[in-house]
Amino acid sequence: MKNLYIDFDGVILDTNTVLYEEARRQEYDIDDNEFYEKFNFKCVLKDRYIINESIECIKALIESKKFNISILTHCNSLKEGTDKVKYIRKFFKDITVIICPKAISKTKMVHTEDSILVDDYVGNLKEWEEAGGIAVKFSTDLNGKGYKVIDRLDKLLEMF
Template identity: 50%
Template sequence: MKNLYIDFDGVILDTITPVYNLAKKLNLDVKTQTKEVGLLYSKIDWEELINESPALSDSIDNIKKLKESKKFNISILTHVNSLKEAAAKIRFINGLFDDLTIIPVPKSCSKTMMTQTKGAILVDDFSGNLKEWQESGGVAVKFVRELENGKYPEITSLEELLDMKF
């Protein structure tokens, strides 16, 4: 079994659109006002946000399929801005799966610092995370909404991992 790490925001749930909408309502520019947006992230009611966030490309069912295939040892590896955010994500994942590891990563730490990376797969929608992962010996797979022909192998649905050669 291959170790497979799956990002949460932008891969399992689209939590980003509701946060951006909230930022827009508050007249915050997510690109330039990083400090203010960081503060916004820490104040968000994550239980509510997760309830409002749509699943991406049948992510929940596809994780179940990946589990059933017994090809992967799956963990969720997600950056968090607060312990409340971590708790909400842990509760969400625990409510859906019996036996899935979830690793909350403090926003200021690299995902590579939290676990063994050599030969392990990371599916993430953020190239910065994939770059660090690959540099520490891991296998990078980019989750995209539409194909970008970028420098990492791309998938638009987690199910595609079943047909990939690692």
């Protein structure tokens, strides 16, 4: 069974679009910590932001028994991490969720060698490959930027 790590923001839920809009509206730089300290992440943890049936797709991946699945998500604060875990637990009572501090590479949190990472951010995928992992880009317009690419998580079943 291959280890499969699934990113949250931009793969399971489209949190980024709302977050970036809100930062712009409040005239914050998107990397400004002050913005994240004030932002109530619960506002974007809504079912209407689910991307391409991601929750149903993860259920299909679990059922296939092909992968050892974890959700690996960068978080700006413990509160954000807590809210994300609570949201994910609405759908999955027994999936592994790993909260990665924003300043730490995902490669420093888990076993990378021969493990799959699905992520929408090329920076994470580049680090992942350099650490011996298998990188898959998630992109709703199938823009792989040189990586294997999927726009639905259940496409992993055909790919591996």
